[in-house]
Amino acid sequence: MMRMITVVGGGFAGVEAAWAAANRGERVQLFEMRPICETGAHKTDFLAELVCSNSFKSKLLTSPAGQLKAEMLALGSIVLPTAETHSVPGGEALCVDRDEFASAVTEKILNHPLIEVIRQEFTPDMANTLLGQGETLIICTGPLTSRPLGEWLAGLTGKKHLYFYDAVSPTVDASTLDRSIVFAQSRYDKGGDDYLNCPFEKDSYLAFVHELVHAERALPHGVAADDETLEKIKYFAGCTPIEAIAEGGERSLAFGNFKPVGLTDPRTGRRPYAALQLRPENREKTLYSLVACQNRLKWGEQKRIFRMVPGLENAEFVRFGVIHRNTFIDSPKVLTPWLEMQDYPGLFIAGQITGVEGYVESAAMGIYAGIAAVRHTRKVDQIVPPRPSAYGSLISHLQDPTPREFAPMNINWGLFPDPETEIRDKQIKRNWKLKQAQDAFAQWEEKLTETPNQIQ
């Protein structure tokens, strides 16, 4: 039988994985279940359909997304050059005519001599058969993975390592916190100083609660959680949106999510009226999430209201809170740095389902999974992206074992490693990160193209 790589899901990760593998000389079969089965959010039968906005983020090469896109282009992306060809005016962002773009990607994939597109729902039986035969499989079925395949993945990863919903709190860039207000302390000084605390006085707390209760909520669109689904999520994830808790009474947060017990504000020497805690999101502590602040507010409202919290007045948000349907695996527990399941050789996972978020990031993971799958089938060593590169920064999010609510994340400055010696100026620090990323990526790219070492 002729060797073949199987890619499942013709979204952003899937088309990139298929393209990357085929352009490196491997035969690929790409399964896409639309239009035979629907996801509830996609509207067409095109591959690489944009389900919501038509933006591929900033065109600025000096932004985190700009660096990631430069790396993707160097590795041979299909999505980005096609987006350029079908771009429409979008200011600083690379925006596209969605139908022209998706139709052009579909054409290119259909016309590739080494890719066969199969319009069929890929089932657990098919996956087991292929894996049993020692074939290489890349699962890229995205946030709306079909139920049977999702259940199958849950079985492989151990049920507690697969999530069907996002219920995440906002995350902020650590360098934008006001450290003269925010203080590090665990309750009763037990457990080190990993947690940071934003101390409220009574007035600031009541003002915050008032705005929270009256904030504009995001309208359930596509697969955002409606009230019935939310009930199931609450049961599933044990979480209630913070605005719903606040509606329960003026002091409900002060007695619950923001209870100040065991904390002493070093500025006043006494217990604050209430405290919002921040928990590190990564090993390097460049990102912090707002503990127990999952919510369904509009993003602009989240920014406005959480900036009322003492110490967060100038906070930059790298991720906003959401509660919606989203299938993803607990990558730090189950994936290798080259996107292969630790316990299932030959089974690669890519796209949003790995715990990255967004069209660009998902496509980026697709390219890397395609490259890694080719190396696997040829039995050559994997070469992991270097930590300072944009790829390395995303992979570091997927590998970071820090205890946290693991959830999909966009590329952002906080994921790039900080310099060892502190640089206070934000712009100089970002320029430094960018230069490190560029240099590290160039070296990695060179290694990837060198004749690989055969695994013994």
Ligand SMILES: Cc1cc2nc3c(=O)[nH]c(=O)nc-3n(C[C@H](O)[C@H](O)[C@H](O)COP(=O)(O)OP(=O)(O)OC[C@H]3O[C@@H](n4cnc5c(N)ncnc54)[C@H](O)[C@@H]3O)c2cc1C
């Ligand atoms: C409602 C909604 C709105 C979003 N809005 C945005 C946004 O504005 N901007 C942004 O950057 N990101 C947005 N996202 C996230 C976006 O969907 C992802 O970033 C991106 O599409 C993920 O790429 P992917 O390849 O991982 O998954 P997808 O692009 O979703 O591709 C997965 C593909 O797998 C197919 N599939 C699923 N199960 C099977 C199966 N068993 N067999 C065969 N095929 C299967 C699906 O039909 C789909 O085509 C949104 C997501 C949702 C759900």
